[in-house]
Amino acid sequence: MNDSKERIAAELLAVRDRSLAYTEAEDDLLVRQHSPLMSPLVWDLAHVGNYEELWVLRAAAGIEPIRPEIDDIYDAFKHPRKDRPTLPLLSPVEARRYIEGVRGRVLDVLDAIDLEGADPLHRDGFVFGLVIQHEHQHDETMLATLQLSGQPGLVREGDLPQGRGGGPEEVYVPAGSFMMGTATLPWAYDNERPAHQVDLPAYWIDRLPVGNRAYAAFIEEGGYDDPRWWSAEGWQWRQRSGVTAPLFWARDGDGWWRRRFGRTEPVPMDEPVQHVSWYEADAYARWAGKRLPTEAEWEKACGWDPRARRARRYPWGEEAPDPTRANLGHRAARPAPLGAYPAGASAYGAEQMVGDVWEWTGSWFQPYPGFRAFPYKEYSEVFFGQEYRVLRGGSWAADPAAVRTTFRNWDYPIRRQIFTGFRCARSELV
Structure with a gap:
């Protein structure tokens, strides 16, 4: 491989290591929906592989579909997040096996593809950048889901x-x-x-x-209770939702605490x-x-x-x-x-x-x-x-x-x- 291909291969490896690290939990954690705002983690895991298959293997390389029967399940535009637990999702074991198979073929395509060709999907490795960034974005989504789940274990200091x-x-x-x-x-x-x-x-x-210190002052001075500071739509949302502080904040006496990946701690005022x-x-x-x-x-x-x-x-x-x-x-x-x-x-x-x-x-x-x-x-x-x-x-x-x-x-x-x-x-x- 030339330097560009080696860099792309390294990025593909790094993002997949990250995805797998976020889905090492027990199967129950992966298949449950922790909020209607978020997909089950196992959906995200298989989705990044399906996206990679669609764009690198099929669109860029013209390879026959591996598992066309799951395309509909992992189409983010067809199924709202709240409905995804009802779909016949791949199990965690099946999802890992599927994305591993896709990745092996993707690396073969990378080895053979012309990154200086006229095809805009190929040029400068655009299609690889597309799937790398897409997977990183889903990894961040997985972190938000894990935060909502309240599960400990991801607090990296x-x-x-x-x-x-x-x-x-x-x-x-x-x-x-x-x-x-x-x-x-x-x-x-x-x-x-x-x-x-x-x-x-x-x-x-x-x-x-x-x-956080400045925002806490806004709360203490009644910012959540004064419609002067809110747009009309914002005030309607504030009344409907009943929020009185940032998500995961809770008052304890005179101070504020937050929940961060299953850990409760004082809100650091300098963040x-x-x-x-x-x-x-x-x-x-x-x-x-x-x-x-x-x-x-x-x-x-x-x-x-x-x-x-x-x-x-x-x-x-x-x-x-x-x-x-x-x-x-x-x-x-x-x-x-x-x-x-x-x-x-x-x-x-x-x-x-x-x-x-x-x-x-x-x-x-x-x-x-x-x-x-x-x-x-x-x-x-x-x-x-x-x-x-x-x-x-x-x-x-x-x-x-x-x-x-x-x-x-x-x-x-x-x-x-x-x-x-x-x-x-x-x-x-x-």
Whole structure:
């Protein structure tokens, strides 16, 4: 294999090791549904193999189907998550055997394929990047399911840097245009394309994500009980749901505790807040006299280099993420303390924009001008509109292979089980 193929093979191995590690539990844990918001873990396990078969073996290599009879079962668009336990799912043993068989054939295809050919699925290993990122995204979903299950055993503490106090609360982003999206990153998804010029007025954006201490102050000052801080839809959701704090938080006397992978512990006040919905993030921002950044504001503050007049792949530049710059890849099962990564700052001085928590933005998930669906419209196109809010940046559970300044995530504004937080912005005062 050449260097590119060896790198792809290593990524395939790494993501599969991760998937198997998250599904080592007893079969009962894997086949049960822990929340109607999430699939049984065994569904995710077989689904990543079926997706890999569909795109690498069938679409890219033209190989006959291995198990066509299960395509319908593992089609994410045909069966809502709440209904998947009723399907005739493969058992954990069958699922592991199936994905192992698919992977063996995929490695044979990788060995033979021309990564410099004209086929856009082949070029630069795009189809392999597609399945690698897809599996990492499902691995993060599995972690969210395991957190909901309350099962212990996945609390990795890791060696995260210490936080640091001081420094400005906000950073300033001057008015001007920048290039949003990408035309060059080979594994970028269709919704990140094409690169296009966006002109923005000046604004301020928080240097760091909103922390637990600041969010606790919002709660203590009655933020959940004051409709002034909530949008009309958000207030309806707040009354309907009865939420009074981030998911997994509970008050104990004068303090706050949280449940993290089966462990109950005091809420660390110096970490970014996580497990909050878009409605909660929006309400906090209003209470703080600010707002959520638009998606364009977030991307400019994160990835634009105003001196070089070009976009960076990561906030700090082109070098791959490492433990001195960002908290990614489940090194520890929690966000790092605020201010832990000065070396990961963007050109404008914003920190922790990659890793730790997905960050809600104020934008709906919409196509960029000139968008073209590839390789299938169900990846992005069917979700465009005013139903899903955009999240950016990746969380501590996201893998570096699926993180970059242009990467777009999206979800319903009510979602809290995912590893979500936020930072605030405000327009320049005239």
